[in-house]
Amino acid sequence: MDSKTPGLYIHIPFCLSKCPYCDFYSSTSISAMPDFLDALFREMEMYRHRFNPFDSVYIGGGTPSLLSPEQLEEILINVRKNFHLISNTEITLEINPADLNHSFLESIRGIGINRINIGVQSFNEKTLGFLGRRHSVRQAVLAIEDAREAGFNNMGIDLIYGVPNQDMASWLETLKQAITFAPEHLSCYQLTLESNTPLGRRCQAGEFSVPREERQYEFFMKTSQFLEDAGYIHYEVSNFARGMEHCSRHNQKYWDHSPYLGLGPSAHSFQSNQRWWNHRSLDQYLATIKAGDFPIQGKETLTMEQLQLEALYLGLRTRNGICLQDFKSRYDSDLLSGKKKILEKLEEEGFISIRDGRLYPTPFGLAIADSLSLI
Numbered sequence: 001m002d003s004k005t006p007g008l009y010i011h012i013p014f015c016l017s018k019c020p021y022c023d024f025y026s027s028t029s030i031s032a033m034p035d036f037l038d039a040l041f042r043e044m045e046m047y048r049h050r051f052n053p054f055d056s057v058y059i060g061g062g063t064p065s066l067l068s069p070e071q072l073e074e075i076l077i078n079v080r081k082n083f084h085l086i087s088n089t090e091i092t093l094e095i096n097p098a099d100l101n102h103s104f105l106e107s108i109r110g111i112g113i114n115r116i117n118i119g120v121q122s123f124n125e126k127t128l129g130f131l132g133r134r135h136s137v138r139q140a141v142l143a144i145e146d147a148r149e150a151g152f153n154n155m156g157i158d159l160i161y162g163v164p165n166q167d168m169a170s171w172l173e174t175l176k177q178a179i180t181f182a183p184e185h186l187s188c189y190q191l192t193l194e195s196n197t198p199l200g201r202r203c204q205a206g207e208f209s210v211p212r213e214e215r216q217y218e219f220f221m222k223t224s225q226f227l228e229d230a231g232y233i234h235y236e237v238s239n240f241a242r243g244m245e246h247c248s249r250h251n252q253k254y255w256d257h258s259p260y261l262g263l264g265p266s267a268h269s270f271q272s273n274q275r276w277w278n279h280r281s282l283d284q285y286l287a288t289i290k291a292g293d294f295p296i297q298g299k300e301t302l303t304m305e306q307l308q309l310e311a312l313y314l315g316l317r318t319r320n321g322i323c324l325q326d327f328k329s330r331y332d333s334d335l336l337s338g339k340k341k342i343l344e345k346l347e348e349e350g351f352i353s354i355r356d357g358r359l360y361p362t363p364f365g366l367a368i369a370d371s372l373s374l375i
């Protein structure tokens, strides 16, 4: 099952303020950073050499760009002390445009970070305001320009669409502005409002509404078409790359059942047929590690049937789809005979196509990939 190279994810659970749409785990108690880093290094020791070697390290959050270059360097020193990284490991740092300056960017390049992902979300001031982001359009533009100047030639930009009151013209303006910087990677996420977030509660109270399904579909298709016309490959539901070599090496591990180790509060890990996840609360994470235990909150062992379904669902989220022969040898299941009727129906209805020994989602299928998982 695990012939693929694993990836390492590190969750930095701190943000200066909480964006009102965000459901990720993060704390605003920045003063706990030193304790967190000590715990993180102990967690690395607990997994010492268990996943070797990694070919991707992704430092996400939260807001990892709140760390100083020295703290980030300490993290990478500890990673290298406990794990083996192959020579061209992709090392990504998620960045908030509000935290950047030229010397920060130069320093982090100097310590081996070779890919950055900037959380721009929008080039429209009103949309940024609605999302409660703590950066302006100007800061986002400066961050991107500074990153290029500092020599980052592998850069991703995250954007959000489907924001209440956002019209298609303003979203396309944001996309237009994004591609003027020729980022190697773009992630375009549809805004989802969980009911436990401040914006989710305001939406439930009827203050505003999110675009309906047909409208979201229109946003999705326009985005795909616009970016493909601009030379980007729409390689996963929300992800676009300027050439296959720029697809996020790390994120692909989540879609093709590669093993990954997640460290830090709320981080998930996967190996063989095992999945486990850490305590979401920083306090619990710190206390468990202090007691000398793994900070694991829960785990599950997946049956072959569950693995097959997951692989089908994840594969249909990617433009490359599923190689039927690989699927058979990896999951001991012949998809064409096992799911014959439903696959024929999906093909007839234009959601998937089966050719050259592969199962592909059509652009329409990609747009409704979440529902395809129900097959």
Ligand code: SF4
Pocket: 014, 015, 017, 018, 019, 022, 023, 024, 026, 061, 062, 063, 096
């Ligand atoms: S900065 Fe990112 S992780 Fe932090 S609250 Fe905002 S969206 Fe969530």
